[in-house]
Amino acid sequence: MLSIDGSYGEGGGQIVRTAVALSVLTQQPIEINNIRAGRPNPGLRPQHYTALSCIREICDADVDGLSVHSIKLKFTPRNIKPGTYTFDVGTAGSMTLVFQACLLSMLHTSAPLTIRLRGGTDVRWAPSWDYFAHIFLPLISKIGIKTEVKLIKRGYYPTGGGETELTIHPVEKLHMFSACESQNFTDINGIIHRANLPDHISTRMKHAAIKTAMKQNFRAMIQIDAAPSSSSGTGITLWSAAGPTILGSTVLGEKTVSAEKVGETAAHN
Known part of the structure; x- marks a missing residue:
C-alpha cells in the first residue's frame, strides 16, 4: 500500500x-x-x-x-x-x-x-x-x-x-496539445450570475468589466444569468479562446466589494 x-x-x-x-x-x-x-x-x-x-x-x-x-x-x-x-x-x-x-x-x-x-x-x-x-x-x-x-x-x-x-464518456485515447505558442486574444466572453439580489448589481458589474476590457483593446460579450436560487449571491466569469488555449478569470461578489470593482478585477485578470 x-x-x-x-x-x-x-x-x-x-x-x-x-x-x-x-x-x-x-x-x-x-x-x-x-x-x-x-x-x-x-x-x-x-x-x-x-x-x-x-x-x-x-x-x-x-x-x-x-x-x-x-x-x-x-x-x-x-x-x-x-x-x-x-x-x-x-x-x-x-x-x-x-x-x-x-x-x-x-x-x-x-x-x-x-x-x-x-x-x-x-x-x-x-x-x-x-x-x-x-x-x-x-x-x-x-x-x-x-x-x-x-x-x-x-x-x-x-x-x-x-x-x-x-x-x-469512455475515453478512447488521450492526446497531447501545446498551449505554449503565442496567441492573439481579441474577444472575451463571459457570464455574470446573480440570485436574490437587485438587477443593478449585475448591470454595474457588466458595464465595469466591458469598460475595463475595452481599455485593453478587447471586445467583451457578457451575458447575465439571473436564475432562481435558494440562496443569494453573484459573481462573474470571463474567458478568451485563441488557438488551443483558453484563458479565464472568475471573481465572486462580496458584501464589502462594489459591483464595479468585481467587474474590473475580473477583466484585469
Whole structure:
C-alpha cells in the first residue's frame, strides 16, 4: 500500500482528491495521513467526504476513515461501475471540486457515467461553475476527455442547494496539445450570475468589466444569468479562446466589494 503525507506542500484537500483519483486509475491502494494538516480546520470537510463517497460507490472501493474531520484514510479501489449516481454535499461545499476528483477517477469507465450533485456551484476557494463548464472542461476536451454538463440551479454560501449534473464518456485515447505558442486574444466572453439580489448589481458589474476590457483593446460579450436560487449571491466569469488555449478569470461578489470593482478585477485578470 502506497503511503502519502497529506501535509506535503500547502497541505490542502487537493492532495486527497488527486491521490484517490490516481489510485482508481492505477488500481493502487493508498493510505493518506495528516489530511489537510496545513489548514485551520484539519481533516476531511463535507465536500471531500462527498467526493470520496462518490468515488467509493462508483468503483466499489474499500475505505477506512471516511468521515468528516478524519485525518487518516485508507483507500482500496476496484472496477468502475457505469450508471447514474446522486449525491448531496449537504452544505455549500464546492461541487466543481467534487466533479474534478470524480472526473479523473472515471476516465477508464466502459460506458457513460452520470453524477448528479447538490451543493454549492459558486463558492470561495474553488472554481466557479462557469469556469468549470466554459474553461476547464473545454480545455480537457482537447486531450480527448468527453463530457456533458447541466446546470439546474445555482447554490451559494452558506445554504448551498445548487443542483448540477456531469456525464463522463469512455475515453478512447488521450492526446497531447501545446498551449505554449503565442496567441492573439481579441474577444472575451463571459457570464455574470446573480440570485436574490437587485438587477443593478449585475448591470454595474457588466458595464465595469466591458469598460475595463475595452481599455485593453478587447471586445467583451457578457451575458447575465439571473436564475432562481435558494440562496443569494453573484459573481462573474470571463474567458478568451485563441488557438488551443483558453484563458479565464472568475471573481465572486462580496458584501464589502462594489459591483464595479468585481467587474474590473475580473477583466484585469
